[in-house]
Amino acid sequence: MSSAVQPRSIQSGPPQWEAQRSFDELGRPLRDITFCVVDLETTGGSAAGGSMITEIGAVKVRGGEVLGEFQTLVNPHDQIPAFIAVLTGITNSMVAEAPSIDSALPAFLEFAEGCVLVAHNAPFDVGFLRHFAAQQERPWPPFEVLDTAKLARRVITRDDAPNCKLSSLAALFNSPTTPNHRALADAQATVHVLHGLMERLGNLGVHTIEELQTFSSKVTTAQRKKRHLAERLPHAPGVYLFKDRQDRVLYIGTSRDLRTRVRSYFTASETRSRMGEMVRLAEVVTGIECATTLEAQVRELRLIAEHKPRYNRRSRFPEKVRFIKLTREPWPRLSLVRKVLDDDADYLGPFASKNAAERCLAALHETFPIRQCTDRLPREPSRSACVVAEMGRCLAPCDGSVDSDTYAVVVRQLRDTLLRSPDDVVDVITERMERLAKDERFEEAGIHRDRLATFLRAAARTQRLSALSRCAELVAARREDDGRWTVHVIRHGRLAGAGVIPPGMDAHAFVDQLRLSSESVATGPGPIPAATAEESEKLLNWLESDGIRLVDVDGEWTCPVGGARRHLAIHDAVNESRKELAPFDDRRGISPVHQPAR
Structure with missing residues (x-):
């Protein structure tokens, strides 16, 4: 691919000298950070559910030295539940003359200004504070937040303490x-507790607030020692390649900021076990700087x-796809094929799997x-x-049950469904689903629903790629x-050139220059673009994003008005709703589990 800004390859291996790094790269030393450690007492567990704050306590510290303390009771203007009063020792009479949250919150925010907020189970305390700030229409300051409970779960083992409750950690x-x-x-x-955790982590090479916030015990000391591999990479979009000592590529990724992303592999930001294994093998990181993030994604x-690369799980085998082909022969049929030929046949796909x-x-x-x-x-x-003909699911041209003209009409309807309008498939399968659901045969209905959704996605994909x-x-x-x-210059579905208009340069002159330097691209066979489907879909997603201006189009970039995309919304909504049924944050693929009869 040619581009107005040529990609530069940057090798980053063991440093030959110690270059001076910026504060951003070094991070902010923990000894220089002012922390405001806060704790709340409340009437219940949910501010949104009506619970109120009854006390705010905070300690401001830096470099191990206490700089100040803040404490106030808060009048909740409501009865404190008896079990809360027993737990905290805060009674209705104690808060009767206390300030309300309307005055207590501004006082606390003034005390905590410029600090990193710390709390044990921070989502609870910070959530209450943010709730009442929003209720008062008060802008929430851009606090960084550190959760000692979350950090302790990454550091403390069961041999150290039975759990990560504040009382256990304090002991x-x-x-x-x-x-x-x-x-x-x-x-x-x-x-x-904060100081104790920091002391432990200091022995593991954690010395900055950035490292503290992202620490994980899954990242070994050996991984952290390889941070120098990122030092020569630029803060620019591009592609990075991890290589072993034999110069074999282990892993390839892309980022808007090469140096920041690669550094994350040597800190707790990257905790996948297979990535830890990859980093242990890596000896060199090569960066390829790109003009734009889209170019970087395509190059990746x-x-x-x-x-x-062995550690990439996706996009490794774009050639292992399948298509559905409507053949060109006296009695056309549908066939699963691996390649698209320039044979005037109609194709649907590509499909990433044979099952789909x-x-x-x-x-x-x-x-x-x-x-x-x-x-x-x-x-x-x-x-x-x-047998298929005997079941009434085939017109049976083999035994003369149908003439060629009648068969050709059905084939034309099928071709129109593939290329323009999927309504026939939608109507037939929807009717079948409704009939099965009425008979409470929900599992069979679900099979037909999945078939229809797969068809619609394939048809929409084919129509977009073909256009x-x-x-x-x-x-x-x-x-x-x-x-x-x-x-960006796109030719037959392939990225041919990418660039950024320099300040002060005439835009038309830049575009003309970019077009001249862009890659020459021949059209692909049939409806398939001159690139992988995944590349062309990235280009389509960019072209359909907000703010795009078409400079020039050689040809017609259109999709059928009655195409498959108009039917996808309801199927995507159903799929998303099924995901929402997953407990907590588990968003893995959901499939029916069949329990044996008891």
């Missing part, structure tokens, strides 16, 4: 203050397909009774019908967040 770190469910005392105990796909292709094929065969046998029939076949591949050239631009204009 572990010999806090002179015992937590007693009063805000200031609990905040003071949390200070000692091409490099993964070329090198097939077969689900789609089943939906089409259910709607259109064309033959399902795999051999080529002569114009006047003379043999007995198969882009027909364009000999498409030039588009977008103003990015930094005010610069990025420009």
Whole structure:
């Protein structure tokens, strides 16, 4: 790919000298950070549910020195539940003359200004504070937040303490203050827990607030020692390649900021076990700087397909896809194929898996009774019908049950479904689902639903890719967040050039220059773009994003008005709702679990 800004390859191995690094790269030393450790007492567990704050306690510390303390009771203007009063020792009479949250919160925010907020189970305390700030229409300051409970779970083992409750940790770190469910005392105990955790982590090479916030015990000391591999990479978009000592590519990724992203592999930001294994093997990181993030994403796909790195799980084998082909022969049929030929046939796909292709094929065969046998029939076949024909699911041209004209009408309807309107498939399968659901055969209905959704996605994908591949050239631009204009040249669905218009340069002159330097691209066979489907879909997603301006189009970039995309919304909504049924944050694929009968 040619581009106005040529990609630069940067090798980053063991440093030959110690270059001076910026504060951003070094991080902010913990000894220089002012922490405000806060604790709240409340009337219940949910501010949104009506619970109120009854006490705020906070301690401000820096470099191990206490700079100040803050404590106030808060009048909740409501009865404190008896079990809360027993737990905290805060009674209705104690808070009767206390300030309300309307005045207590501004006082606390003034005390905590400029600090990193710390709390044990921070989502609870900070959540209450943010709730009442929003209720008062008071802007919430841009606090960084550190949760000692979350940090302790990454550091403390069961051999150290039975759990990560504040009382257990305070005992572990010999806090002179015992937590007693009063805000200031609990905040003071949390200070000692924070210092104890910091001391432990200091022995593991954690010395900055950035490292503290992202620490994980899954990241070994050996991994952290390889941080120097990122030092020569630029703060720019591009592709990075991890290589072993034999110069074999282990892993390829992309980022808007190469140096920041690669550094994260040597800190707790990257905790995947297989990535830890990859980092242990890595000796060199190569960065390829790109003009735009879109160019970086495309280069990543091409490099993964070329090198097939063992630690990349996606995009390694773009050639292992399948298509559904409507053949061109006297008695056309649908066939699963691996390649698209320039044979004037109609194709649907690509499908990433054989199972998806077969689900789609089943939906089409259910709607259109064309033959399902795999051999080529002569114009006047003379043999007995198969089981499918006997079941009424095939017009049976093999035994002369249908004439060629009638069969051709069905084939034309099928071709129109593939290329333009999926309504016939939608109507037939929807009717089948409704009938099955009425009979409470929900599992069978679900099978048909999945077939229909697979078909619609495949048809929408084919229509979008075909439309882009027909364009000999498409030039588009977008103003990015930094005010610069990025420009991309796309030819037959392949990224041919990318660049950023320099400040002060004539835009038309830049685009003309970019087009001249862009890659020459020949059209692909049939409807398939001159690139992988994954690359072309990234280009389509960019072209369909907000703020895109089409500079020039050589050809027609259109999709059928009655195409498959208009049916996808409801199926996508159903799929998302099924995901929402997963407990907590578990968003893995959801499939039915069949329990044995008892």
